[in-house]
Every structure is written in structure tokens, then in C-alpha cells.
Amino acid sequence: MQPLAVDNYNNYFMYAIVDIAGQQFKVEKESKIFVNRLHADEGASLSFEKVLLIDNDGAVKVGAPYVEGVVVKATVLEHLKGKKVIVFKKKRRKGYTKKNGHRQCLTQIKIEEIA
Numbered sequence: 001m002q003p004l005a006v007d008n009y010n011n012y013f014m015y016a017i018v019d020i021a022g023q024q025f026k027v028e029k030e031s032k033i034f035v036n037r038l039h040a041d042e043g044a045s046l047s048f049e050k051v052l053l054i055d056n057d058g059a060v061k062v063g064a065p066y067v068e069g070v071v072v073k074a075t076v077l078e079h080l081k082g083k084k085v086i087v088f089k090k091k092r093r094k095g096y097t098k099k100n101g102h103r104q105c106l107t108q109i110k111i112e113e114i115a
Helices: none
Strands: 015-020 023-028 032-036 045-048 051-056 059-062 072-081 085-091 096-102 105-114
Antiparallel strands (some): 032 105
């Protein structure tokens, strides 16, 4: 995978900051990212129109709030669960302990193009 901003020869790459399910992600073509569970089948194509910023070879466009005419297209690779997070609560000298675990439901998507 190529670096997000600049490689060793100072060649710039196109990237965008996209709002996906209420969270902002920095994406570029052919990158794979994990997002909160999306309601789409595996292998389905998605398009995200809430693009906040786009950088094309150093030419930056910032939206107010979104950049018009720019769409990020992606494909759903798989649905999975993240690593387990242990939540442990304790009140000292009271004999109270509570242990709970949580695994976040995630979707892995691959960015096909920024158009």
C-alpha cells in the first residue's frame, strides 16, 4: 500500500476526507479501511457523497460543508467483529467488581475510486 501523502520521490497522491456513518476517514484509491457496520451485502458497491476535503496533486478543495460533484466509490469486502475490549469496574473496600466485554461490529471496505 502506498503512503497517504507523499512517497520517497515527492510525488503527491489523490486523497479525500469522507464522512462515513458519522465518522471521518482519510481515504485514497485502493486503500482498505474498517468502518462501523454498514447495511450492505458483501461484494456490494457503495458510493459516499459526503466528501469534506479532496487533495489532488497539491490542489486542495475544502467543502462548506461538502465538496460538490465528488463521489467516493467503495466495495464491501467483509463483515467482522473487532478485538474484544474488557470493561472492568471496581469499588475498593466495598467488595464490588463487575467485568464485561465488548466486540464492535465492523465492515471492511475497499476504496475503488475518487471521482
